[in-house]
Amino acid sequence: MIGGKITDKKGNPLVGANVFLKGTYDGSTTDAAGMFSFKTSEKDTATISASYVGFELSEKKIRINENTANLIFKLDELANELNTVVITAGAFEASDEKRMAMLKPLDIVTTAGAAADITGAMQFLPGAQRVGEQEGLFVRGGSGQETKVVIDGMIVQNPFFSSLPDVQQRGRFNPFMFKGTSFSTGGYSAQYGQALSSVLLLNTTDKANNNGLGISLNMANAGVNYDYAFKNQSVSAVAYYGNLKPLFAVVKQNVEWLHEPEFKGSSLTYRLKTSKNGVLKVYGMYSDSHLSMNTKDPSVEAGTMRLNLKNRNAFMTSTLTDSWKDGKWSLNSGFSYSRNTDDMTFDAVNFGRFDERTQARVVLTRLLTGNNTILFGGEAHAINLQNRVDGTTYKLKDRYAAAFAESEIYITRQLAGRIGMRSEYSSVINRLNWAPRLSFALKSGRFSQFSLAAGQFYQNPDYRYLYLNKNLNYERADHLILNFQIIKNQRTFRIETFYKNYAQLVREFTGQPYDADPYRFPWGTTNNGGKGYARGFDFFWRDQKTVKNLDYWVTYSFVDSKRLFQQFDTEATPTFISNHNVSLITKKWFEKIKTNLSMTYAFTSGRPYFNPNNDEFLKDKTPAVHNVSIQASKLHAIKGNLVIFYASVDNILNTKNVFTYRYTPDGKSRYAVGPQSYRSFFVGMQIMLSKKAKVSKDDF
The missing domain is CATH 2.60.40.1120 (Carboxypeptidase-like, regulatory domain)
Structure with a gap:
């Protein structure tokens, strides 16, 4: 017995x-x-x-x-989202059902004011700041260069379309490529580096939806897409052509276009199930564009200079993931190549740019008892850069390598820790760094927890400085983040406070008065004597439950930051800092008419700008920016084929927002830099020529 x-x-x-x-x-x-x-x-x-x-x-x-x-x-209880703590300090997980989906692909494209752009939608999450006249993700006092975009673990060299003077640029990638998004506002994993402030992690889909042929038509471009899935493999293809001349003909522009942006491109994705748990994904894309405009330049008598730009961009990435021994071991490996060329002239003077990056990456993860894990891996990059300025060509080559290890330990079901170390070597500056990272999380209730994250983060100086001085050191930021959150019944409450210490920032000494031209090429002597700080807190509330078919979220971010870097003679708040950012997003689904209506209100407090007539450096501030945008999307069936109609209006109140001011060299006059258009609208449609294609309100 x-x-x-x-x-x-x-x-x-x-x-x-x-x-x-x-x-x-x-x-x-x-x-x-x-x-x-x-x-x-x-x-x-x-x-x-x-x-x-x-x-x-x-x-x-x-x-x-x-x-x-x-x-x-x-x-022992099994680990799950209710009884086990999850380390989340400094990160927003999206499309991860265990942590509650934040932003799905259709969620991104139906958020009013985001312009169907991934980074545009991220700007409405806490920690992000809105800087309207330049591209990039600005996070918690960091510049746009301090955030890296990563696809399936691989750094994207050119995530945005080519930079233009005082014109914000979109991201290059379609939200529907990705199954999940993690937006880190700091304290991120040792798996990633070369970012002082943040990483945006994008994970591509593992399988096509078998939607067949699709057609997209709108006021900016026309495209076709094709998805087909076999038993163990799938393929997705996209081709498009765009010309903004028809749109700009009906939407008044604040930019004097000589040749409206014209672009075309294509992409191909192939996925293969290599084994029971193995998946191979290969993605490639190519695009080229052409535009011409008169950009304002107060330093010349005419007040404007003609800019011509032709861009060619290619990006390819392949990843292989697998696991064995009942999931105890897992592999995540990848290889990518990117190449970008800008043939650009200012009044016939060549300012061309070229860059390419080749990278490889391998990560091995071991699942231990008690849901504990340990991972280790490495990556290698070959980077080539060129920049032509006034007839002089500057060249730079960097061979960058990194190794990292990280362990996630569940001390109890209520207490977990993540400890990691990353080491990097850059050949262009011939220096090695060691960056410790750690995070802890304590479950305070069934649905609530506290999280703490800290670590050191390094980044190479701006390549424009390295062209002239290769003896510079890494720039560094130290992060400390404390987070409290409650996730229950499709409601999320989250508050997070942070402190960032900046060290070894590059300073430039010209012996001349401060030059506020953001596109100037640095020529002064440089060193790593700069420093700074950023501190503040974020608030986030999202409710998808209280009112049927209504989803809304509110974010508030406060940041206080000062730096001594670049040409600064004294410590001051940089021009890309706004102390207060508020977002209110609402989405309502109307079942009877199969329509989703979205409205966004965004508030950004005034930012510093340089006034040569003020003895106090960067003490003047722009007016606050207000923006109300609306968007509607309607599902309709035509002979069994799904059609999505959409329309949006940005800045519906036609507020004359100002992002910054620029002065003439004598300081006697200035002009305001604002949005490309004060109020704009956009309409289009997506046709899915397959009876298998399905979209429901849950996708919105």
């Missing part, structure tokens, strides 16, 4: 738990007191197994004799 008792870790009996001798039919289930007993004819030794839904399997080797009637099993 074999018998005993099965309980949880607290000693509470588990009713109906299964217990049996492995390799036999001998076994039983527990009664109301957690007791079990059964007979066996086995002899000598055996393995007895106890299991219960929601708990980890427990096994013991026993010697079958007269003393096997008092066996005790205490089972």
